[in-house]
Amino acid sequence: xxxxxxxxxxxxxxxxxxxxAANNKAHRTIEISEKRLLLRRGQSxxxxxxxxxxxxxxxxxxxxxxxxxxxxxxxxxxKIEFHFxxxxxxxxxSAVINSxxxxxxxxxxxxxxxxxxxxxxxxxxxxxxxxxxxxxNFVLLFNPWCAGDEVYLNSDVQRKEYVLNETxxxxxxxxxxxxxxxxxxxxxxxxxxxxxxxxxxxAPKYLxxxxxxxxxxxxxxxxxxTVSAMVNSAYDQGVLQGRWSSPYTGGVYPGKWNGSIAIxxxxxxxxxxxxxxxxxxxxxxxxxxxxRCLGIPTRVVTNFxxxxxxxxxxxxxxxxxxxxxxxxxxSDSVWNFHVWNESWMARNDLDPGYDGWQVVDATPQEExxxxxxxxxxxxxxxxxxxxxxxxxxxxxxxEVNAKRVNWxxxxxxxxxxxxxxxxxxxxxxxxxxxxxxxxxxxxxxYKYPDGSTEEEEIFKKAKISIDEPALEKTLKVSLKVSQxxxxxxxxxxxxxxxxxxxxxxxxxxxxxxxxxMYQGNTEKGNIKTFKKEITIPAAEDKSIPLExxxxxxxTFPDMYYRMRLITYVTDKLPENNVATIKDIGLLxxxxxxxxxxxxxxxxxKTHVEISFKNPFALPLKNCVMSIEGNGLVEDExxxxxxDVKPNALAKVTCDFTPKKPGERKLLVDIDCDLMxxxxxxxxxxxxxxK
Numbered sequence: 001x002x003x004x005x006x007x008x009x010x011x012x013x014x015x016x017x018x019x020x021a022a023n024n025k026a027h028r029t030i031e032i033s034e035k036r037l038l039l040r041r042g043q044s045x046x047x048x049x050x051x052x053x054x055x056x057x058x059x060x061x062x063x064x065x066x067x068x069x070x071x072x073x074x075x076x077x078x079k080i081e082f083h084f085x086x087x088x089x090x091x092x093x094s095a096v097i098n099s100x101x102x103x104x105x106x107x108x109x110x111x112x113x114x115x116x117x118x119x120x121x122x123x124x125x126x127x128x129x130x131x132x133x134x135x136x137n138f139v140l141l142f143n144p145w146c147a148g149d150e151v152y153l154n155s156d157v158q159r160k161e162y163v164l165n166e167t168x169x170x171x172x173x174x175x176x177x178x179x180x181x182x183x184x185x186x187x188x189x190x191x192x193x194x195x196x197x198x199x200x201x202x203a204p205k206y207l208x209x210x211x212x213x214x215x216x217x218x219x220x221x222x223x224x225x226t227v228s229a230m231v232n233s234a235y236d237q238g239v240l241q242g243r244w245s246s247p248y249t250g251g252v253y254p255g256k257w258n259g260s261i262a263i264x265x266x267x268x269x270x271x272x273x274x275x276x277x278x279x280x281x282x283x284x285x286x287x288x289x290x291x292r293c294l295g296i297p298t299r300v301v302t303n304f305x306x307x308x309x310x311x312x313x314x315x316x317x318x319x320x321x322x323x324x325x326x327x328x329x330x331s332d333s334v335w336n337f338h339v340w341n342e343s344w345m346a347r348n349d350l351d352p353g354y355d356g357w358q359v360v361d362a363t364p365q366e367e368x369x370x371x372x373x374x375x376x377x378x379x380x381x382x383x384x385x386x387x388x389x390x391x392x393x394x395x396x397x398x399e400v401n402a403k404r405v406n407w408x409x410x411x412x413x414x415x416x417x418x419x420x421x422x423x424x425x426x427x428x429x430x431x432x433x434x435x436x437x438x439x440x441x442x443x444x445x446y447k448y449p450d451g452s453t454e455e456e457e458i459f460k461k462a463k464i465s466i467d468e469p470a471l472e473k474t475l476k477v478s479l480k481v482s483q484x485x486x487x488x489x490x491x492x493x494x495x496x497x498x499x500x501x502x503x504x505x506x507x508x509x510x511x512x513x514x515x516x517m518y519q520g521n522t523e524k525g526n527i528k529t530f531k532k533e534i535t536i537p538a539a540e541d542k543s544i545p546l547e548x549x550x551x552x553x554x555t556f557p558d559m560y561y562r563m564r565l566i567t568y569v570t571d572k573l574p575e576n577n578v579a580t581i582k583d584i585g586l587l588x589x590x591x592x593x594x595x596x597x598x599x600x601x602x603x604x605k606t607h608v609e610i611s612f613k614n615p616f617a618l619p620l621k622n623c624v625m626s627i628e629g630n631g632l633v634e635d636e637x638x639x640x641x642x643d644v645k646p647n648a649l650a651k652v653t654c655d656f657t658p659k660k661p662g663e664r665k666l667l668v669d670i671d672c673d674l675m676x677x678x679x680x681x682x683x684x685x686x687x688x689x690k
Contacts (some may be wrong), residue, residue: 308335610668
């Protein structure tokens with residue numbers, strides 16, 4: 001292939017300069033490579049052709065030809081032949097001659113804004129088709145800067161964030177206390193582009209019928225749907241294998257991943273065997289990398305208290321016995337949080353009004369047209385309750401709107417509906433704010449305010465029943481917890497029982513605390529139980545303080561350190577019995593990261609210091625720190641450090657040599673025997689040495 005300053009010989013008669021560096025800079029792909037021609041559709045590029053024996057434009061009637069795919073055909077749009085014209089046509093493939101001499105032909109070419117994306121070859125041929133000269137290869141991507149492209153996004157700030165930004169923030173935890181972690185998307189690493197194109201080539205439908213499927217790559221909806229299916233490995237050679245509980249034998253615990261690059265490279269290196277393991281935020285982060293790499297504006301979105309409605313009845317029923325155990329009875333669940341993507345595109349396949357952000361979810365939850373994928377589903381359709389619009393709008397609607405009902409089952413078979421702090425699902429829908437390292441709440445894009453007239457109308461449209469207000473009881477109960485709570489520290493809980501009657505009441509308070517996994521399940525057995533009879537004067541409240549020490553709760557089944565607190569209060573009159581549930585999360589201590597150099601330069605060592613406080617009254621052992629960052633660290637670097645004394649401040653230093661200039665982000669992960677996935681990040685402005 002020709003590159004800047006190096007001309008490829010064509011049949012010994014001419015040479016070509018593809019001007020890769022200049023074209024890539026104009027097409028905003030220069031971060032990927034200066035030596036390969038990487039273009040965005042609907043945008044012009046320049047090349048020069050040099051003729052060894054001279055060239056007569058009047059004598060030689062020539063045209064250009066571009067081809068892509070396994071069986072290029074004019075009828076499929078995978079083979080395009082076009083003559084030179086007086087001016088460029090922004091709606092189709094076209095070319096103009098800028099200048100011509102006896103030995104040099106200077107050309108400007110533009111592609112169609114609806115062209116198939118992927119690998120192309122470019123040729124110069126006589127219009128008689130009997131002589132053809134190969135000029136070079138190039139890759140064509142979607143173009144959010146082109147008004148004629150269906151992924152056009154009319155905002156420089158948003159394009160910088162949702163296409164060009166190689167790092168981002170993923171939100172997790174619970175709606176009570178939202179955590180965040182940075183992720184290295186790395187979509188501009190040169191080999192990542194090839195891996196993303198290989199991902200499309202390995203889709204089952206493409207492998208089965210490549211001639212039919214290749215032309216569909218002109219449509220962002222079809223590409224996003226394919227990526228959604230291929231990032232998970234259900235039924236195909238997808239990138240990631242999901243696992244939601246231990247053991248994680250033969251793979252990596254999902255919380256250990258800090259970026260997409262290692263995952264995609266491992267998938268490619270293993271000849272497309274699924275990488276173990278992923279969970280929702282890993283699926284979403286890798287999807288974001290692939291779609292941004294291909295040119296589709298994409299962001300990562302977290303929905304807290306997210307419903308998984310398997311039977312499509314828009315109701316999530318959870319059942320508990322009087323010991324606080326989750327006894328099943330339904331395949332539905334409410335996850336502490338669930339992470340998906342939004343991609344920006346026109347929906348020319350739908351009625352007008354549904355362009356813009358579309359939900360794309362690669363986590364394998366339910367089949368869609370026989371494949372584990374989800375979306376693109378119009379966010380506008382979800383908010384409007386327009387559930388007949390493809391793809392998978394009813395499933396996404398349920399994730400943010402399904403009605404949640406918690407039931408307490410008694411030994412005699414009777415059941416009682418419990419009061420809960422959160423009555424419905426879908427809260428604090430979050431994404432990284434455009435251009436800032438802050439959380440943006442976008443719940444209003446998905447649903448109207450709880451209890452509003454608009455919400456009631458949408459529920460009627462979606463056929464969700466609205467319960468009549470429950471009869472007022474003379475007893476009420478609530479759970480109060482002071483936050484934030486750090487891992488290793490004691491959790492202080494107050495059970496507050498309120499007597500709303502004009503008479504003194506004698507009642508029994510039952511309390512259970514259980515460990516909870518992020519997908520909604522609780523562990524068997526209790527962290528702590530409590531039972532006490534209390535007397536409450538008329539029209540007064542009584543608070544019962546309880547403590548859950550580290551000795552009580554110990555280690556957790558996953559990185560979210562979640563607990564479910566349940567309390568049940570019984571009265572002499574059973575109709576006054578009340579219960580409630582509250583989920584809480586513990587946090588890792590914060591990391592402090594400081595650069596010890598005054599400035600960071602390409603090719604020179606940069607030194608950083610990372611510090612944190614041990615929150616335990618025990619020493620931390622087997623301590624390992626890992627760092628990575630696109631343009632900063634080659635792959636990942638690990639450093640072991642000494643044990644940390646109880647409640648002491650730990651300090652660790654390391655160095656790395658930046659490879660690329662510009663604003664970069666260093667990602668840090670620390671693991672010890674008592675605490676895993678302690679994460680932090682630092683922005684570093686890398687300069688070129690003068």
